[in-house]
Amino acid sequence: MTRVMAASVSASQAAFAGQAGQAVQALQAGQALQAGQALQAALAAEDAAIFGYGVAGAHLSGSRKSAAEQDWTGHNEARDTLTAMISALGATPVAAQAFYQLPFEVNDAASAARLAAYLEEGVTRAYLGLVAVSDRRLRMFGALAMQGPAERAAFWRGNTQAFPGLDAPG
Amino acid sequence: MLAASAAALPALLATASCRSSDVFAGPDPLAGRPALSHDVITLQAVIAAEQAMVSLYQAAVDADLRATDQVRVLEGLLGQHRQHLGQLQARLVLPSGSPATSPSASPSSGAVPGPVTIGRLRAAERASTADLLRRLVTVQPALAQLFASIAASDATHVAALGG
Numbered sequence: 001m002t003r004v005m006a007a008s009v010s011a012s013q014a015a016f017a018g019q020a021g022q023a024v025q026a027l028q029a030g031q032a033l034q035a036g037q038a039l040q041a042a043l044a045a046e047d048a049a050i051f052g053y054g055v056a057g058a059h060l061s062g063s064r065k066s067a068a069e070q071d072w073t074g075h076n077e078a079r080d081t082l083t084a085m086i087s088a089l090g091a092t093p094v095a096a097q098a099f100y101q102l103p104f105e106v107n108d109a110a111s112a113a114r115l116a117a118y119l120e121e122g123v124t125r126a127y128l129g130l131v132a133v134s135d136r137r138l139r140m141f142g143a144l145a146m147q148g149p150a151e152r153a154a155f156w157r158g159n160t161q162a163f164p165g166l167d168a169p170g
Numbered sequence: 171m172l173a174a175s176a177a178a179l180p181a182l183l184a185t186a187s188c189r190s191s192d193v194f195a196g197p198d199p200l201a202g203r204p205a206l207s208h209d210v211i212t213l214q215a216v217i218a219a220e221q222a223m224v225s226l227y228q229a230a231v232d233a234d235l236r237a238t239d240q241v242r243v244l245e246g247l248l249g250q251h252r253q254h255l256g257q258l259q260a261r262l263v264l265p266s267g268s269p270a271t272s273p274s275a276s277p278s279s280g281a282v283p284g285p286v287t288i289g290r291l292r293a294a295e296r297a298s299t300a301d302l303l304r305r306l307v308t309v310q311p312a313l314a315q316l317f318a319s320i321a322a323s324d325a326t327h328v329a330a331l332g333g
Binding site for chain 2: 139
C-alpha cells in the first residue's frame with residue numbers, strides 16, 4: 001500500500017479549501033447552522049487524531065514512525081483549515097480536549113498501527129458528514145477531504161474498504 | 171348511474187360515428203411514464219460506469235494479469251467494486267412502466283477490448299473518482315454520501331495498485 005496518492009489528494013484538498021472558505025462566508029442562516037455543525041464535528045475528529053498520533057508515534061519506528069509524523073502534520077494543517085472556516089461562519093471553533101480516551105490499550109507497534117487506522121476512519125466519517133450539507137462547494141470539500149484519511153486508514157490497516165466512512169452496507 | 175352510463179356508451183359511439191377501438195386511438199393517456207428524476211438518471215449513469223469497472227477487473231483477473239502476483243489484490247478490489255455495484259443498484263427505484271435495466275442489459279458490460287494492465291486499472295479508478303466527485307454535488311445528500319464513499323474507496327484502490 002503506497003502513500004503517493006494521499007499526498008496528491010491533500011494538494012487538491014488544500015487548493016479547494018480556499019473556495020470552500022468563500023462558500024462558508026456566503027451561507028445563509030439555515031445552511032450556516034448545518035455547515036457549522038458538520039465543520040465542528042470534523043474539527044473535533046482532527047483534534048482527536050492529533051492527540052492519538054502523539055500516542056501512536058511513540059510506539060512506532062523507522063518508516064512507520066515517519067509516516068505517523070507526516071500524518072500528524074497533515075491533521076494539524078487540516079485543523080487549521082477547519083478552524084478558519086468555522087471562524088468565517090462567526091462561530092467559535094470547538095476546543096481540543098486535554099485528554100482523549102483511547103479505544104484500546106496501545107503498547108506496541110501493532111496496536112499503534114491499529115490506533116492510527118481507527119483515528120483515520122473516524123476522521124473519514126466526520127468529513128462524510130460535510131458531504132450531506134446543501135452547499136455544493138462544502139460538499140465537494142468534504143468529499144475531497146475524506147480521501148486522504150481513507151487512504152491513510154487503508155495504509156495503517158493494510159487493506160482497502162468498499163465503503164470508507166459508512167457502516168459497511170449490505 | 172354507472173349502469174345507465176354504460177348502457178348509453180354504444181349510443182354515444184354510434185352518434186359520433188366511432189368504433190369502440192377508436193376510443194383510445196392516438197397517444198394513450200394511460201401509457202405515459204413519469205419523467206425520471208435527476209437522481210435516477212445520475213444513478214443509472216454511475217451504475218453503468220461501475221458495471222464497466224467490474225468488467226475491467228474481471229477481465230484482469232480472468233486473463234491478462236492472472237499470472238502476476240497481484241491477482242489476490244485484484245480479486246479483492248473486484249469484490250469491492252461488486253459491493254459498490256450492489257449498493258448502487260439497491261438505491262435505484264424506477265417508476266412503474268420504465269424499461270427494466272439490469273447488469274446484462276448494459277452496453278458497457280461484457281467483453282473488454284484491449285489488454286488490461288495495472289496502469290489501465292489505475293486510470294479507470296482515478297476517472298471513476300473524478301466522475302463521482304463531479305456528480306455528488308447535484309444529487310440528494312444520502313446518495314451524495316454513497317458517491318463520496320465509493321470515490322474514496324476508488325482512491326484507495328489506486329494506492330493498492332501501486333499508484
